[in-house]
Amino acid sequence: MKNRLLLLVLVLLGVLGGCADSSTHATGIYLLVDTSGTYAQEMNKARAIVNYMLGTLQPGDSLAVARIDSGSFSEKDIVAKVTFDGRPSVTNNQKRNFGTAVEDFARSVKGSAHTDITGGLLQAVEFLNETRSGSKYVLIFSDLEEDLDKGQVRNFDIPLSGFKVIALNVTKLRSDNIDPREYLSRLDAWRERVEAGGGQWKVVNDLDRLERILADV
Amino acid sequence: MSDFMSNAIPGSPYLSYLILWAVLMVGLYLARERAHEVIRAGSMVVRNAMRLAASSVGLAEKRLIARNREVLLAAGEAEAERQLEREFHRISAHVDRSLQNYPSIQRTVSEQITRIEEDFNATSHVPPTPPTWASAVKAVAKIPDQDNTLVASILGDIHRTLVAQEKKVTEEYRAETGKRHRILANMLPYWRAILSRLDEMDKSVPEMQSRARLIDGLMATYEDIRNGSDRAVRKLSSSSMTQFVTAGTVLAIAIGGAMINFNLIALPMSEMVGGGSYIGHFKTSDVAALVIILVEAAMGLFLMECLRITRLFPLIGSLDDRVRRRMMWIAFSILFILAGIESSLAFMRDRIAADIQALRQSLAGSQPGDVTPSLIPTVGQMVMGFILPFALTFVAIPLESFIHASRTVAGVATAGLLRVTAFYLRFLGTTAYYLGSLTTALYDLFIFPSLWLEGVVGKKGRPSISIPSSRKGGGHGGTVSSQGSSSEASFAPRPAMTEEEVISE
Structure with a gap:
């Protein structure tokens, strides 16, 4: 009788353990921050977005901030990354440390000569796939004007199936003001590229309503 | 199709339509009897099927009512026996006390x-x-x-x-x-x-x-x-309804208390079981908090059973007094420990919430105020965390009443549902029957020119046209006599139901 009871308890524990799933409901966010040219001056806005994300994300979620520079497909460009612990108290400390790291980066950021957005996007895909998050967001804080270094090959499809790519604060360039079609065609090009890779595309320029960032794409 | 109809005689669409209409009239006139029979048979099939279904449902309703009555009387008998037993115990105690x-x-x-x-x-x-x-x-x-x-x-x-x-x-x-x-x-x-x-x-x-x-x-x-008097059944039924409403209200209040309890311990439970893991679509911490509350409710139920206040588990009531008392202390101890755990979790919740609030303030860029946090909310939460499990214990009493009363209420509601279903089935059957009559009448109305012509020809004393009829004594079809009486009969739909038939319907 005791053996049967023990077996039943073990089976129940097994079922409960099997049901427990820590990855599929987690959210993973990768924020790419453009540091090229004049866009480096927009760092305060990027910090506000990071702070909003820190206040929103829950234990078990992942967050990374990386810069977009001349060669962004590199771990060295990741400013800070974290997968929050399951315990809220530990998560709070991780969030504080993360905020400090981003603050330090924002204070010491220097403009880069080129803008490798595709490389950053690839790095984001790699990171978020490793976190095994259920919802994967790549936030691109950039004017989306890609300026590759000589010899860099980026004209291929990016595997973005299951990813939501959100362009934030896409500023208009001087040339866009002369011919707005350039701006629109730039956005369209990125949308087509993301959707061709199987991802979803969204543009949020109004940073006063940060809650819209993670709303359904 | 329209082109075909209008081009039956090339160049004369109106004549084409006229010829087609005449052909249609003749065809419908010739097929009139069979068409009437088909319509009537269809409507009768629906009507009889509905009546049969209604009878079955009515029979089921009667059986259910009888069963409800049996259950109600059995429950009432058991309750009356219990009350009598209690009164005898009381009078016995009184006699012992007064006459010892x-x-x-x-x-x-x-x-x-x-x-x-x-x-x-x-x-x-x-x-x-x-x-x-x-x-x-x-x-x-x-x-x-x-x-x-x-x-x-x-x-x-x-x-x-x-x-x-x-x-x-x-x-x-x-x-x-x-x-x-x-x-x-x-x-x-x-x-x-x-x-x-x-x-x-x-x-x-x-x-x-x-x-x-x-x-x-x-x-x-x-x-x-x-x-098994009707008076007793009415009384018991009314008592069950009252109990159902009263117990339901108290249970709703208890559910509100349980929700507050849940909110007190859900957040700190994530500190113990992790806030990032899920069971199905639910957070493990939420499930764990819910399980704790349910275990408390179960312990409260056992405690009430051991005290013989409720009788949901006859096995516990029939246990040996020594075993029952031991079980009661075990249930109370577990409840006490869980209440202590809840109190600690409530304290932890206060700390975590304060930490999260401080973090959000720092992220928003505002400095935390110099106001010393008051201990009152912390103590209040801890006291609530300790008291609510014991308060939930008393849910067993309305729960028992609710369970007992819900059997009667569910029985009455189901019987009512069956009655309504039977009514609608009969209604549908009758409607189908009269729709059949209406359709035959509309059919005759549509081929009115043919029937009018038939009447005119009949008046001129032509030999009567024999229209085959498959129904004996039916008002439809039959022989069209020269007096035109048959023509009138052809118009007449099946005689409407008598008053008695309508009532029986």
Whole structure:
């Protein structure tokens, strides 16, 4: 009788353990921050977005901030990354440390000569796939004007199936003001590229309503 | 299709339409009888199917009502037996309490009565009456002394002696009488004591009488239920409805308490089981918090069962008293431990919430205020965390009432649903039947020119056109006579149902 009871308890524990799933409901966010040219001056806005994300994300979620520079497909460009612990108290400390790291980066950021957005996007895909998050967001804080270094090959499809790519604060360039079609065609090009890779595309320029960032794409 | 119809005679679309219409009229006229039969048969099929279904549903409703009645009476009987048993226990306890001193009271009263009797007997001893010397003294005093001093002296002495004796005896008599009065006066406390004892006895008797009256009432109800009277069923049904509503209201309040309890412990549970893991679509911490609350409710239920306040588990009620008492202490201990855990979790929740708030403030760029956090919310949450599990214990009482009453309510509701279903099935059947009649009438209306022509031809005395009829005595079709009566009959739909048929429907 005791053996049967023990077996039943073990089976129940097994079922409960099997049901427990820590990855599929987690959210993973990768924020790419453009540091090229004049866009480096927009760092305060990027910090506000990071702070909003820190206040929103829950234990078990992942967050990374990386810069977009001349060669962004590199771990060295990741400013800070974290997968929050399951315990809220530990998560709070991780969030504080993360905020400090981003603050330090924002204070010491220097403009880069080129803008490798595709490389950053690839790095984001790699990171978020490793976190095994259920919802994967790549936030691109950039004017989306890609300026590759000589010899860099980026004209291929990016595997973005299951990813939501959100362009934030896409500023208009001087040339866009002369011919707005350039701006629109730039956005369209990125949308087509993301959707061709199987991802979803969204543009949020109004940073006063940060809650819209993670709303359904 | 439209082109084909309009081009039946090329170049004359109107003529084409006219010819087609005439062909249609003739075709429909010839097919009239069969069409009527098909329509009527279709409507009858639907009607009969619906009536059959309605009968089945009605039968099911009757069975359910009978079953509900049985269940209601059985439950009422059990409840009445329980009440009677309780009343008998109470009256037994009252008799034990009131009459346990009866032998000593009786002994005391009889002792006191004996003493009173003895005293009374003591007072019954008549003091010696003064001797009848007065007449002798008088007689001696009247004897003439005849100047004989000796005789006079002797008589005087005798007189004085007699007077002295009389005085002494009278005093003794008075003393004896006074003594008896004192004895009678001493009897008063005994009388009072007896009166007090009798008063005590007198007080317990009316209570016994009121309880006996209550038991009489319960016995009458019990007999009513045993006899299965309609009055008893109505009473029990009404009582069940009231219990259902009352218990449901209390349960809703308890669910509100449980939700508050859940919110108190869900966040800190994530500190223990992790906030990032899920069971299905639910957070593990939420499930764990819910499980704790449910375990508390279950322990409360067992506690109430062990105390024999509720009777949801007959097995627990029939356990040996020693085992039951042990089980009660185990349930109470688990409940107490869980209440302690909840209190700790409530404390932890306060700390975590404060930390999260501080983090959000720092992320928003505002400095935390210098106001010292008050201990009142913390203590309040801890007290709530400790008390709510015990408060949830009492949910067992309305839960039991709710479960018992819900059987009756569900039975009544299902019977009502079946009745409504049967009504709609009959309604559909009748509607289908009359729709069939209406369709045949519309059919005749559509081919009215053919029927009119048939009437005109009939009036001119042509031989009657025989239209085959498959129905004997049916009002449709038959022979079209030269008088046109058959034509009228052809128009007439199936005779409408009589009043009795409608009522039976």
